[in-house]
Amino acid sequence: DAGVTQSPTHLIKTRGQQVTLRCSPISGHKSVSWYQQVLGQGPQFIFQYYEKEERGRGNFPDRFSARQFPNYSSELNVNALLLGDSALYLCASRSAQGDPTDTQYFGPGTRLTVL
Amino acid sequence: AQSVTQLGSHVSVSEGALVLLRCNYSSSVPPYLFWYVQYPNQGLQLLLKYTTGATLVKGINGFEAEFKKSETSFHLTKPSAHMSDAAEYFCAVSAWAGTALIFGKGTTLSVSS
Numbered sequence: 001d002a003g004v005t006q007s008p009t010h011l012i013k014t015r016g017q018q019v020t021l022r023c024s025p026i027s028g029h030k031s032v033s034w035y036q037q038v039l040g041q042g043p044q045f046i047f048q049y050y051e052k053e054e055r056g057r058g059n060f061p062d063r064f065s066a067r068q069f070p071n072y073s074s075e076l077n078v079n080a081l082l083l084g085d086s087a088l089y090l091c092a093s094r095s096a097q098g099d100p101t102d103t104q105y106f107g108p109g110t111r112l113t114v115l
Numbered sequence: 116a117q118s119v120t121q122l123g124s125h126v127s128v129s130e131g132a133l134v135l136l137r138c139n140y141s142s143s144v145p146p147y148l149f150w151y152v153q154y155p156n157q158g159l160q161l162l163l164k165y166t167t168g169a170t171l172v173k174g175i176n177g178f179e180a181e182f183k184k185s186e187t188s189f190h191l192t193k194p195s196a197h198m199s200d201a202a203e204y205f206c207a208v209s210a211w212a213g214t215a216l217i218f219g220k221g222t223t224l225s226v227s228s
Contacts, residue, residue, distance in 0.1 A: 004158070033215065042119075042205050042218030043159070056215050090158055104216065106151075106158035 004107035025093030121219035134193040138206030
């Protein structure tokens with residue numbers, strides 16, 4: 001089975017632009033989460049979606065938004081890009097929510113560079 | 116609020132030596148604890164996790180970790196390091212398995228021959 005896939009792999013934008021990142025979860029997984037990993041730091045939680053509804057939001061500005069589609073894939077949108085938005089954006093999927101035995105599986109990430 | 120502190124941003128060991136990566140957590144509720152590994156230009160791979168039950172958890176690639184509630188620690192160990200273990204290691208905590216992960220800043224493990 002394919003793992004979590006993300007596109008694009010790399011992206012270069014300029015300040016003020018908007019960007020959309022995409023994620024496809026593992027087949028059968030209904031929950032998707034997004035994380036931002038700035039160079040030299042651990043990932044920081046941005047959003048969690050389960051069954052197409054937002055179930056959690058991290059401490060990120062409103063410039064960040066996301067959605068989940070009926071096929072459980074997800075998009076992360078960032079508006080008015082700042083230099084500080086340069087990071088590796090990771091998507092993670094899990095099969096359900098609230099199952100103690102559940103595991104989050106991470107994709108390879110999208111490397112966003114803002115110039 | 117939950118938090119994770121990883122002691123030592125960089126750990127260097129010789130091949131065959133013991134690996135010890137330290138993680139302390141803060142949580143107001145019984146925590147779920149995780150160790151992930153990240154190889155260059157890749158995503159995160161789960162090494163092991165503690166949810167409930169046995170406090171000594173065995174993971175992939177010979178790694179294990181012990182949950183010590185009294186010390187609020189979840190240190191990662193491996194008896195004998197291999198060159199292929201060189202990577203970035205992250206400790207993470209969540210209030211329960213369905214919620215967001217809170218990660219530490221990571222520890223880079225270098226292995227020399």
